[in-house]
Amino acid sequence: MTSDKFAISDDLVHLGRPSRVDGRHVNMPVELGSTIVFDTLAAFEAAREARYDTDTLYYGRYGNTASFQLETMLAKLEQAHGVTLTSSGVAAISCTLLAFATPGAHLLVADHVYGNTRAFCESVLRRMGVEVEYFDPIIDGDLAKRLRDTTCAVMFEAPGSGTFEVPDIRAISNTARAAGVPSIIDGTWATPIFCQPLTLGADVIVASCSKYLSGHSDCMMGMIASNATYHAQIRQTVMAIGDKTGAQEVFLCLRGLRTLKMRMETIDRAGRDIAAWLAAQPQVKTLLHPAFPACPGHDAWSRDFTGAAGLFGVIFHACSDAQIRAFVDALQLFGIGVSWGGYESLVLPVKPVRTATPWTEDGQLVRFNIGLEDPASLKADLAAALPLLNSAPE
Numbered sequence: 001m002t003s004d005k006f007a008i009s010d011d012l013v014h015l016g017r018p019s020r021v022d023g024r025h026v027n028m029p030v031e032l033g034s035t036i037v038f039d040t041l042a043a044f045e046a047a048r049e050a051r052y053d054t055d056t057l058y059y060g061r062y063g064n065t066a067s068f069q070l071e072t073m074l075a076k077l078e079q080a081h082g083v084t085l086t087s088s089g090v091a092a093i094s095c096t097l098l099a100f101a102t103p104g105a106h107l108l109v110a111d112h113v114y115g116n117t118r119a120f121c122e123s124v125l126r127r128m129g130v131e132v133e134y135f136d137p138i139i140d141g142d143l144a145k146r147l148r149d150t151t152c153a154v155m156f157e158a159p160g161s162g163t164f165e166v167p168d169i170r171a172i173s174n175t176a177r178a179a180g181v182p183s184i185i186d187g188t189w190a191t192p193i194f195c196q197p198l199t200l201g202a203d204v205i206v207a208s209c210s211k212y213l214s215g216h217s218d219c220m221m222g223m224i225a226s227n228a229t230y231h232a233q234i235r236q237t238v239m240a241i242g243d244k245t246g247a248q249e250v251f252l253c254l255r256g257l258r259t260l261k262m263r264m265e266t267i268d269r270a271g272r273d274i275a276a277w278l279a280a281q282p283q284v285k286t287l288l289h290p291a292f293p294a295c296p297g298h299d300a301w302s303r304d305f306t307g308a309a310g311l312f313g314v315i316f317h318a319c320s321d322a323q324i325r326a327f328v329d330a331l332q333l334f335g336i337g338v339s340w341g342g343y344e345s346l347v348l349p350v351k352p353v354r355t356a357t358p359w360t361e362d363g364q365l366v367r368f369n370i371g372l373e374d375p376a377s378l379k380a381d382l383a384a385a386l387p388l389l390n391s392a393p394e
Contacts, residue, residue, distance in 0.1 A: 070250050097184070107132050108153070110167060113161060133356075136356055151181050156183075162365065169195075187207050188212070195306070205224070211340055277382075327389055334346055
């Protein structure tokens with residue numbers, strides 16, 4: 001079931017499963033093992049030579065049958081030449097940047113990136129002698145002016161973490177490629193269900209499998225999908241670092257992927273419904289949701305995405321930190337947590353960190369992740385807590 005004639009729904013059900021023989025398991029088993037043994041030295045040497053392939057057993061750190069199946073499945077979903085699994089989404093970001101960054105290199109990073117991406121750039125790459133320059137994610141045609149002979153990569157997200165601007169994936173990727181610079185996009189938000197950035201010109205996708213791809217808040221894993229130009233370079237870097245995902249995580253992600261399309265479609269509907277409801281509340285100043293026209297980059301989202309995740313931001317009218325804390329604590333169906341993409345709804349106040357484009361908004365920014373609860377129940381929960389933002393600031 002690997003032909004292009006099959007729909008993505010078919011691939012989600014049939015890829016990454018045991019071989020089609022009578023008496024087979026429905027799911028890949030949890031596959032444990034470090035040492036892999038061979039009967040002849042010649043066979044061992046052949047495996048060592050091919051150890052970076054996703055179909056060659058050599059040593060457990062390089063992968064096994066189950067992890068190869070998952071990598072192949074994700075590559076098909078992302079329309080990638082290949083995928084390399086990592087132990088977390090942060091590891092996927094860090095390993096990818098290390099594959100390109102060298103002392104003296106210049107790295108362009110969108111100003112709205114995930115906090116841990118910025119932290120890695122500031123705490124590790126700068127110490128290595130990499131010059132990190134941040135740019136406005138809605139950069140339009142100005143990216144070419146920032147590229148240098150020493151630029152090693154362009155890193156961005158669509159949409160951005162916390163503030164949800166949607167950069168023009170095509171424009172950024174094509175500008176970078178024309179200069180021979182790889183473009184790296186964090187594609188966690190949309191998943192391949194709603195966007196496949198490699199088909200738009202991006203060279204590398206990094207994503208946290210801990211979120212929508214596995215979908216149940218019990219799996220810690222990342223992935224790097226890339227085109228043929230950079231796949232080997234990235235995979236060899238990951239293996240040289242020694243990063244490795246666990247067998248249980250591989251099992252959980254394969255399981256979670258089976259329902260990815262229906263989960264994303266359900267969450268898209270619920271997310272837009274609740275976002276529109278929130279936008280109409282008197283306490284709300286601005287809605288930051290790519291599917292709504294007021295969100296920066298909405299036109300790019302409309303052109304390049306087929307749906308929206310359930311993660312978005314709301315800027316409330318100016319109020320105190322104490323009021324925001326009271327509002328968040330009063331919610332009963334929204335957990336408070338740093339992750340998202342599971343089946344449960346979450347809420348988290350956000351303080352954007354900006355370098356190139358200062359955050360000047362005077363309202364309080366809160367991020368919502370809409371899960372699989374009944375939307376009417378979520379609205380009722382929000383409605384009960386929102387009046388806390390009307391009281392006099394403490």
